[in-house]
Amino acid sequence: MKKFFSLLIIAACLFTTTAAFAAFKEDITEDANISAVKRLAVALPMHYKTEDAEPTRDELTQIMFEAGNVARCYVIPYEEIAANIRKETGVDITVLSDAEARKVYGEHVKKYADAFVTVTTANNIKKVQFFFEIQNAQDGNLMYVLTTQSGDIKKDAKGYKKACEDFYKKFDAAVEKSIKDAEKKSKDAEKKNKKK
Secondary structure, three states, X not given: OHHHHHHHHHHHHHHHHHHHHOOEXXXXXXXXXXXXXXXXXXXXXXXXXXXXXXOOHHHXXXXXXXXXXXXXXXXXXXXXXXXXXXXXXXXXXXXXXXXXXXXXXXXXXXHOOOEEEEEEEEOOOOOOEEEEEEEEOOOOOEEEEEEEEOOOOOOOHHHHHHHXXXXXXXXXXXXXXXXXXXXXXXXXXXXXXXXX
16 A cells, blocks of 8 residues: 555656646747847737736836846847837837737848747636747748746746746757757768768
8 A cells, every 4th residue: 555655656746747847848940040040039929918917018028028138149129129110111110000010020120130039928827828939030930939838937027027038048058959969960971971
């Protein structure tokens, strides 16, 4: 009987540990050169406040920028891109509908950044699910996606900031890995050519 309870406790611990590590999913588009992203612009989030403690969409836009202080790349705030577009074209994207603002932003962001990140929240559930999507600023093609959900992330500004910081850290780790993989591939190719 003691053995049974011991096994049950071990199984519960393993399940809890596995669940904690399974809180995120990362996808890198094949042939996407994520290591070339040196300037990353913050795009308008897809977020609607559902609870009092949660940040508004504008607050989340600012949080996304501020969380970028942990990133290796240079993070450009949404307001800066909006101001540049207004100065260049006379169009104020901050007063447009969301759909129009995203369209104009997508057409002009390539002049100021290598890529842009959009965060989408599924916050009508107990644990907020975050989708961070990085798109190439030149053509709008998807480069990288991080989906994350954790019971540790509270539905308030502090929790949202932690999720955003985690995104930047995961993206940096993915960039570092892609650089190492490219170096290894290059060395393997050199060795292969020397044998010939």
